[in-house]
Amino acid sequence: MKGRPLIVWTVGWLAGASLAYTFSGLHLYLVWTGVTLLLVIPVLLQRTLLRTMLILWLALTMSGIYWTWNDARNVTELPQALAVDGTLLHGSMLQVEGVIVTQVDVDGDRADMQVRLQQVKMMDSAGSGGASPVSRSLGERVMVQVKLLAKDQQTEAAKWQRGDRIKLSGMIEYPSTARNFGGFDYAAFLRTQHIHWIYKVNGIRNAEVSPGSPWGPLTVLRWNDRLRTVLGDKIEQIFQEPHAGYMKGLLIGMKDDIDPETYSQFSQLGLTHILAISGMHVAVYVGSLLFMLSLFKVSRERSLLVVMLLIPLYVLLSGVSPSVVRAGIMSIIGLYAARKGWLKDGLNVLAAAALLMTLWNPYYLLNVSFQLSFLVTAGLMIYIPLMNPLLRFLPKRIAAAAGVTLVAQLVSFPLTIYYFNQFSLLSFTANFALVPLITLFTLPFGAGALILGLIWLKAGKMAGWLIELQNDVIFKLIRFMNGYPQFVMIWKSPSLIWIIAYFILLYLLLYLAGKLMGDRKTRLPIQREADETAELDGIRKVTSGKKLTLAANRTRAAFVGIMLGFIFLLYWEYRPASYYGAGLVQFLDVGQGDGILITTPEGRNILVDGGGTVSFRRPQDAWKERKKPFEVGAKVVVPLLKQRGVHHLDAVIVTHADQDHAGGLQAVLEQIPVKAFMFNGTLSGTKAFEKLMKTALGRNIPVYAVHQGMKLQPDKHTEMMFIAPESEAVEQEEVPIVKDQNHISVAFLLTMNGARLLFTGDMDKAAEENILSLADSRQAGAVQGVSGAGAFVLPEGGIDVLKIAHHGSKSSSGDSWLDYWRPKAAVISAGVNNLYGHPHAEVMQRIEDQGSELYRTDRSGEVQMLIRPGGIQIRCMLNPTGE
Structure with missing residues (x-):
């Protein structure tokens, strides 16, 4: 690092910001003191390091102060402006006026945008302004979500543009925080954009939009939005789907229209960087411009100047992602150095880019794209000289390509598994074979087809057809490599x-x-x-x-x-997570549904239900469907399983076929290896559950119909005794269709390290009474079960934890049921502000009468129970008991 003070300074700067983000207050001071003392040690050993360590310490200290100062200012002004407590402002009705500062995203029945507020006032219960507006320019941004009530409102909202003035009436809320351990924190994500509120508007009748100033700070961005829209529409005319969405992402960074299946295929092989505008795209852009200018005999110095001036336009056109901003800054600095004849040093240029970006916006440091872009670029500069000698046995060009690909894979691996929790062993092969093909052919020729299409659409389509043929080959190769899921490894998120x-x-x-x-x-x-x-x-x-x-x-x-x-x-x-002889039961917060992960003391993983997104949409309301609708299995359950290092599931138990229990399991079966699938022996007649069963059978997963009296022993510390459903369905040759699935929910008693936990699905009071009737015959010995089931005896009451049935519905958890089991603790899995009013007040009162400690996922978020031989340790993601 001697002779490279800028690199030393940038390393210290990034380290200081990272420490200030991780720690605060006294902890930050203690860590800073410790780091200061550590930096003294090299100086004591070698005096020549004094200058380097001093630069490092100064950068670290100043960066920590800068981050802390910026972060302290990143607070909302609204409560103070309205003279209202922040907790009271949540859920209040407001009238606001402001300026749209982002492109309006119309997707299904919602239009999203960011608005910079200029005036706000509270509304009274009648819906009219009840207070004088706050007229001063607040400058605070809010995320606005306009619910569209009719299809024609989509067209109206699509006319809104960045820079337009807008007046709205609606409700303001805090963004949601993470509700599961390690889950996505939307509030923290928005805070990095200096947004602290979500403002919800019901229909565009509550929105008045007027054109903004034709000239202003947002004018260039508004023009850029229009240009991107025009180019996106032209790409759709040139290419057929799924090529159109793919080419929009590849050429101008518009990833929202990429076919979800195509994106998933690219993601599994670690190829999504191709779809994000980055250094590769900027290099092709710069190289193409320099080549074209050389054809017109433009001098080297003038060519470099022209390209430097055009790079910011490409950065804007491609969406201004951190990766393309980094590449743009580095390209401008590199071209300027080349023009001046200065000695180029890639690491110094990279350090300058990182420093400029984090000075402009310190929160870039938390952006995944920023981290991967800088890490891979620095890794290539540092590790390529070490890798090249190892590949001398290969032809020069192949060695160069293999070296870049291999180093990029090795360097990006830690962040890949940290954020995405999976890595394909075929990723190197896919990147080595496909990235050059896409970079050298698809990208430049796709840009050429777009330019041709702007001049003459028919010529653009002809060129596009040739590119589609190449894309088809690429897609087939990707599908072929993804046909070997055994090469995909699931990793838990590593530590720093x-x-x-x-x-x-x-x-x-x-x-x-x-x-x-x-x-x-x-x-x-x-x-x-x-x-x-x-x-x-x-x-x-x-x-x-x-x-x-x-x-x-x-x-x-x-x-x-x-x-x-x-x-x-x-x-x-x-290696799988180890709890050192303890078992772990995790009641995931999946909204209005059930999702429970059981990890036994010996590391067996059993998933009970997987939540599910319930839709009541009618066929005529198909226009309301979003391009990428939220699905709890794919967005919540699978990411949490991967993040926690669940390489496979020893069993998946679906208690019954209702969507809020079984819907999320479709994504689980598609992405996580499963050794056994257990259900109640019936079908519901829905297409979703039929697809789930076909997926299980298609993947050769053993399927078992659970019935009363069955036992499962995952390991020597754990036993599962199934007490429901009764076994009539098992005796039938064909799987019956039963519409009322709640009554025949799978229920089982889990005994682990001496603790007893009862899981009940959505069973109703009638099912509870049927089970309790078996207790009356215990003294007689046993109740004879069906053939193969043996004699079933209802286990004695007195349990540690009861999973309350049917999300706390009053149709379940009767007094006699609770009296028999006498749970010390009870868990209710229910969604926040759900449409059904779960849990019901009657059930809450019954649980209170039992003296059971109550945990609710709608208030406590995820509930985890660490079960040791000596007892159960409980922790919740949010407040401890939800009180």
Whole structure:
């Protein structure tokens, strides 16, 4: 780092911001003191490091102060402006006036945009303004969501533009926070954009929009929006689906229209970076411009200047993502240095770009695109010189491509598994084979087809047809490679310490490997025939033979040690989560539904239900469907399973076929290996559940119909006794269709490390009474079950935890049921402000009468129970008991 103060400063700057983000108050001061003391140690060992350590310390300190100052100012002004407490403002009706500052996104029955507020006033219960407006320019942004009530409102909302003035009447709310451990925190995400409120408007009748100033700070951005829309529409005319959405993402960074299935296929192989405008696209853009200017005999200096001026236009046109901003800044700095004839240093240019971006917006540091873009770029600059000597056995061009691909994969791996929790072993092959093809052909020729289409649509379509043929080949190759799910590895999110250790060991591993190869190459002439090397061999023996051999042995030993350490590091992170003899029951917050993950003391994973998004939409309301509708299985359950390192599920139990229990399991079966699928032995007659069963059978997952009296023993510390449903359905040759699924829900008693937990699905009071009737015959010995079931005896009451049936509906959890089981704690899984009013007040009173401690996912978020032989430790994502 000597002679590169900018790099040292940037490293310290990013480190200081990271520490200030992670810690606060006294903890931040203590960490800063500790880091300061650590930086003194190298100086004591080597005085020449004083300047470097001082630069590092100054950057770290100033960055921490800068981050803290910026973060402290990132607060809402609305409560103070309206003289209302923030908690009281949540859910209030407001009239606001402001300016639309982003492009309006019309999707299904909703139009989303950001609005910079200028006037706000409270509304009274009658819906009229009840207070004087706050007229001063607030400057605060809110996320506005306009619910569209009719299809023609889509057309009206699509006319709204960035820079338009807008007057709205609606309700203001806090954004939702993470409701599961490690779940997505929407409020934190919006805060990085300086947004603290969501403003909801019911219908465009409550919105008045008028044109804004024709000239102003937003004018250029409004023009850019129009241009992007025109280009997007033209791409749709040139290409057929799914090519149109794919090419829109590839050419101008509009990813919202990419076919979800296509995006998923790219994602599984680690190819989504192709669909995000980044350095690759900027390099093609810059190279194409320089080539075209050279054809017109434009001088080198003038060409560089022209391209420098055009780069910001491309950054705007492609959507201004952090990755393209980074590439744009680096390109401008690099071209300017080339024009001045300065010595180019890629790491210094990269450091300058990172410093400029985080000075402009410190929250860039938290952006995944920013992190991956800078990490991969820096990794290529640092690790490529170490990788190249290892690939000398390959032809030069192949070695160069393989080196870049391999280093990019190795460097991006830690962040890939941290954020996305999966990695395909075929990712290198896919990137090595497809990225050059897309970069050298699809991207430039696609841009050419777009330009042709703007001039003459028919010519653009002809060129587009040729590109579609190539795309079809690429899509088929991707589908083929994705046809081997066994190559996809699921990883839990690693710690920062693990990531740092990974990069250190990787550097040492490549360095020592290159040194070993260099030593081997040095000794090659000595290993020829004796008569050719006698004199040289003699010199080697007399002078430095022992020293060379000793040094080589030391290098070899160090390489083996580092290699073993690297393998152990990967193994340690990949291994399933261990709770050191404890079991873990996790009541996931899946909204209005059930989703429970059981991990036994020996690491068996059992998923009970998977939630599901319930829709009551009629066929004539198909226009309301969003392009990528929220599905709880794909958006909540699967990401949480992967994040927690669930490599496979030993069993999936669907208690019954209702959508709020079974719907989310479709995504689970498609993305997580499952060893057994267990259900109540009936179908519901819905297409969704039929698809789920076909998926299970199509993936060769053993399917079992659960019935009363069955037992499952996942490990020696765990037993599951099924107490429902009764077994009439099992005796039928064909699987019956039963519309009322609640009555035949699967229910089982889990015994783990001595604790007893009862899971009940959505069973109703009639099912409860049927089960309780078995208790009356216990003294007689047993109740004879069906053939193969043996004698079933209802377990005795007195349990530790009861999962309250049917989300706390009054049709379940009767007094006699609660009296029999006498639970010490009860858990209700229900959605916030659900349409059914769950949990019902009667059920709440019954639970209170039992003296049970109550946990509700609608108030507490996810509820986790760590079960040790000595007792149960409970923690909740939100407030402890929801009170």
